Amino acid sequence: MKKFCIGTFIVTAALILAVGCLTSGDVTLEVLNPRGEIELPPVSAPGARITDLTGKKIGLYWNEKQGGNHFWNGIEQLLKQKLPETKVLRYSGAFDLGDELAAKIAKETDAFLYGVGD
């Protein structure tokens, strides 16, 4: 019985102390950061612009999402009106252009407009 009383006293004292700490002082949680480390590629600037598009070839890329063809038809028409000396080349394909088609477009054009339909 005595042992029980001492035990009870210790537990009660510990509780009072704990509650005292929680209510009167600081409670500090040290929490770990859930974010994954990201290795970003080196920053690069976009390609140099062409100040005069006269006589240049502009590629239009569309990823074949429905309706995008109509939009790019309009862009082509307006480009030809605005820059009659400019040639427009149309391309379409996958969401990710891929190296092969990118190389082809780069070879055949001087500048490009790129849209994914969203």
Next chain:
Amino acid sequence: MSGYYRLERLGKPGVYVCTDNFVHDAESAAEDVGMPNSRIVTVKAADYYRLRGTDEGIMPVAGAIIDRLVDGLTRPLTPEEAGTEPEKENLEPIEVSAESYERAIEKFNDLYLDNKWGDGLTLTPPTKEAVAAMLEGTSRSPDEVIGTVAPKNGAATVEKIAINAVMAGARPEYLPVIIAAMEGITDPDYDDLHVMTSTGSFNFAVMVTGPIAEELNINSGIGFLGYGWRANSTIGRALRLSLINIGRVWPGVNDMALVGRPSQQFYVFAENREFSTWPPFHVTQGFKREESCVTVSSVMSAPGDLLGGGAVATWTPQDVLDNAVRMMMESRWGMATWKRGSANPGPMKYILFFEPVLAGELAGQGHDRESLQKYIYERAVIPYEELTPAEIANVQPRIDSGEIPGDRVSVFKEALKPGGKLPMLDRPEDIRIVVAGGIPGYSFAMYFWREGLYAPTSDQTKLIHGATLTRAGR
């Protein structure tokens, strides 16, 4: 947006065109590839989607940006547009102090949820002690990199996964399952980018097979895709949080799911072994019967197409099989325009969920998985004489590109002859049959594209290993 950068990196000046509701997505992608000052021109989403159906209708939208497009191609770059290297992010532990434990918990949740480090529900604080306890569930090193998570390719270490598992309220014995699922999601052959970011509301189905499912009490009976089971709910939540925090994905910023990703805790369930006489699913993927595995799939919806069963209407096994064939035949709508890597990339894979009574009936008739796959596959076909020219024309490019597996090419070549029958699926194994649910139960299908848009597959099966607190999965 990756194509835009390929061309810019090849020295071609370009302008990226998107709607104003996608500009955050474009800017986020621009940061990811290290070209934060890309030239982006937007059109009004409200006009674009409404008017894009015709040349005439969309013309005002095109007209509104034509000057900006020309300007974007011709205006010289400013020094600022070269961009500056971003500062290294601080990922050190964080201290949250308050006058009481309750207030500290509240402050922790405010901090994490305001920072978009959560899923909108309150989180369990990932203290060092809690994470250490979580890590006791696996023998794998905390520093082991499981893979990188789209869209920002954050490194998924075992420790980071454990931190997110604590936040989700998972138990340490679930950790090996969560890690195995993350191995599947981050496998370079798995298209996690599309399922995490697409406008389509795809989601992850996570199927646990083998003896660990029973040990962890993962629900496979009535309500198996619903709430109430800690393992199902917190394994899924741990995965969702891992993708949010490690992949850095967020709705409306770079996760453009238009109606969200219903079941924010994924569809986590177990194969019902109690009522299945067929081998565990993972055996079909080359694993041993006694092993435990996780299969992740990028499903389009759940429960998807109902095939039969339930407590209301009567049904027969033949009805269910007929409905499965009919469902597969309905995918013919896009067959003529299937194109690898496009928004309509090709044929589907199906997960057929057979409820226990149906599975028992079919097994009683002598069927196994292979015979059912063959039965359905051979009926989901279009006679050559009924094919449209566009459908016929689209088969050969799929053969030439290697998209149709080499061992199936002869089947498709034969299909393009008089009397031939063109299959809707590339191979019988693309029909995946699992037993799940209770009695009564529904039989239904989930489906996904056989190939991803940005990676070769939309599903992966991984072995659960390294478990320390369960008999299975060690």
